[in-house]
Amino acid sequence: MAGPLAAQTGSLRGTVRSTTDEPLSSPAVTLLGLGVRTLGDSSGSFSFRDVPAGTWRLEVRRLGYRTATVPFTVREGAATHVTVRLEPEPITVGGITAVARAPERARFEDEVQTSARTLGIREIARVPALAESDLLRTVQLLPGVVARNDYSVGLNVRGGDADQNLVLLDGQVVFNPFHLGGVVSTFADDAVEGLDFLSGGFPARYGGRLSSVLEVNERSGATTGLHGSTSVSMLATKLHFEGPLPGGRGSWLVAGRRTYADQLIAAFSSAAFPYHFQDLIGRVSLPGVLGGTLTASGFASGDYFNFVLTEANSGQTEQTFRFDWGNRALGATWRRPVGARTLVTQRAGYSAFFADIDVGPGLFAFANDVRRLALSGDVEWHGGRHVVAAGYVLERHDIGYHAGSGEVGIDFARLSYHPTALEAYAEDQWRPVPWLLLRPGVRLTSLTGTSFTGVAPRFAAKAFLNRETALSVSGGRYYQYVHSLRNEEIPITLFEFWIGTDARVPVSTADHAVVGLERWFGEGTALTVEGYWKGMHDLVDGNPEEDPALVGDEFRTARGTAYGLDLFVRKTTGRFTGWVSYTLGKVTRTTDTGERFAPAQDRRHTLNVVAATRGPLRAQWTLRFGYGSALPYTGIAGQWIHRFYDPGRNIFIGAFTEPYRTARNALRYPAYSRLDVSARWQFGWLGARWFPTLSVLNTYARSNVFVYFYDYTRNPPVRRGFTQFPFVPTVGLEVQF
Structure with missing residues (x-):
């Protein structure tokens, strides 16, 4: 196959941990000599694709830990995995330019999994x-x-x-x-x-x-x-x-x-x-x-x-x-x-x-x-x-x-x-x-x-x-x-x-x-x-x-x-x-x-x-x-009166109404639609972060049918629909400290 995928390259995957084996989130990882950088995810995992075959050095930085440089070797068409352990050290770092891959991008490049x-x-x-x-x-x-x-x-x-x-x-x-x-x-x-x-x-x-x-x-x-x-x-x-x-x-x-x-x-x-x-x-x-x-x-x-x-x-x-x-x-x-x-x-x-x-x-x-x-x-x-x-x-x-x-x-x-x-x-x-x-x-x-x-x-x-x-x-x-x-x-x-x-x-x-x-x-x-x-x-x-x-x-x-x-x-x-x-x-x-x-x-x-x-x-x-x-739903086509007969006295002694149903799920509810809007603010106060939230569900107040009820005591019979969420405004507040 022509193109970059046919070059003599491999891939690198790794994790960054502390010396006590705790995953370190969001490490800055650089491939020295190539100028390629990425940012690890919340579990310390990172990856690079299309790394030229050969021996390279990896530089890993994270605030509060000593920078580590480790060598590794990439083989053509192969995936190399490394684990980097950082020692704690309070440090001050300058700005780091990093490009992080989204989890779905990493899955696309490194894994075969549909859906x-x-x-x-x-x-x-x-x-x-x-x-x-x-x-x-x-x-x-x-x-x-x-x-x-x-x-x-x-x-x-x-x-x-x-x-x-x-x-x-x-x-x-x-x-x-x-x-x-x-x-x-x-x-x-x-x-x-x-x-x-x-x-x-x-x-x-x-x-x-x-x-x-x-x-x-x-x-x-x-x-x-x-x-x-x-x-x-x-x-x-x-x-x-x-x-x-x-x-x-x-x-x-x-x-x-x-x-x-x-x-x-x-x-x-x-x-x-x-x-x-x-x-x-x-x-x-x-x-x-x-x-x-x-x-x-x-x-x-x-x-x-x-x-x-x-x-x-x-x-x-x-x-x-x-x-x-x-x-x-x-x-x-x-x-x-x-x-x-x-x-x-x-x-x-x-x-x-x-x-x-x-x-x-x-x-x-x-x-x-x-x-x-x-x-x-x-x-x-x-x-x-x-x-x-x-x-x-x-x-x-x-x-x-x-x-x-x-x-x-x-x-x-x-x-x-x-x-x-x-x-x-x-x-x-x-x-x-x-x-x-x-x-x-x-x-x-x-x-x-x-x-x-x-x-x-x-x-x-x-x-x-x-x-x-x-x-x-x-x-x-x-x-x-x-x-x-x-x-x-x-x-x-x-x-x-x-x-x-x-x-x-x-x-x-x-x-x-x-x-x-x-x-x-x-x-x-x-x-x-x-x-x-x-x-x-x-x-x-x-x-x-x-x-x-x-x-x-x-x-x-x-x-x-x-x-x-x-x-x-x-x-x-x-x-x-x-x-x-x-x-x-x-x-x-x-x-x-x-x-x-x-x-x-x-x-x-x-x-x-x-x-x-x-x-x-x-x-x-x-x-x-x-x-x-x-x-789909099963409708009620009508109802009939179920009476109980006492042959000894030749009288009916009770009755109840019983529905007559259509074929199973032969009918359909109307189509459904809904528009929701929310706004979330953030500000600092009293040493904490405050997050007020306003949400409005079903902003145009559509009457989406939830279920039908039937009244056959009226002539003609009446079908009423019980609706789903109406127009619903809600508010909330979160405080982080």
């Missing part, structure tokens, strides 16, 4: 949201994702269901990452560095879900001084602190969030507001543990609703309705570099989800508990033209589901699942020639309690047409053995419950195929176009015709197909930044009884525009416009 997006916390914080920034609502604006309505942060990715996304917080699984029945996500942004989102064709190191991977990355705490922030919005209050551990070895961070409406009402009246939610997240980083770095993190979220149905009196006890749900996660990760080319990672973790409904005393109770224990490990070796990785996952799920009435002594359902999975993977990213990257891989899955053993091949390839353009393909097989049963036809998720694979519940399977073109325009603007296809089998759903007296017919299966086109234009430099995403998609499902229908997430066109700039009133302004074509 991958990276967002930093600053980008997320700028996007207009309900009361405060929201990670999951920002992910909903990326290509391939369908947001079904304003009241849900659920992710339907390339035709998949909301439970088919692997959500990881610092490497630990989070089962149900939202509050308020889906309106707000559980991740407070104070402790988050950013996220990586893979919407399809993900490599062999990921498993357990069919559709996508969302990795939320916690950040390490400050290594010098005590720092923190507090904020208040119209929804909740947040507080976070961070600093070094005693003795200066390592760092810590803790952040919390809680709604305050219940406390505010209780302070000024005798009335009680029955609901609140809360989050708590923390992280400790400790270098120098067995030659590596140990990080421990914890996460807890909970929603608590307690409502008095009837007050107690002389003839009746108090009747209440209680609904609680939440997540727990604890994890530890140990990483150790072995030499200059190998990185060893070991993880241990515990994740849990709970949902409890109680109508009391003793009238009705529902409980779903999920507990996951896991060990996993990875080894990654950088060997010139190869980056070889292998690893394992050993995890056990204990899942319980119960619904019944203690008052009458009836169990409507009592189910338990205990799947244990042993998985192993191996993959190799290989650059056989400078213009080609290949990434074959395989993942093996074996489950106890069933005879299932699955082999999931994965493959990806990237061919560079020139320095700025590349063609990519990826594909593979994916398995899922824990499932969340929710009625996808209901537009909001009030609750869900999880089940696991056993002799009656199958392992779900999906096959992905993705082909794409990526084109860069300089260092800060990129265009990506991808076509995708996904085939799904043995999808698990509740059986609406189950017999309560029969064990084994609680669930049914379905198969499905999704295909479409994603377009993504992103600009990260200059006066105007942001992105445009567009998805053209089609989804179909067929049940095991032969019923064919469009699932609730079958949206033909989805468009999102996010644009940010420094504008009037010295504010950072962000505009977000969203459009979605019609989503």
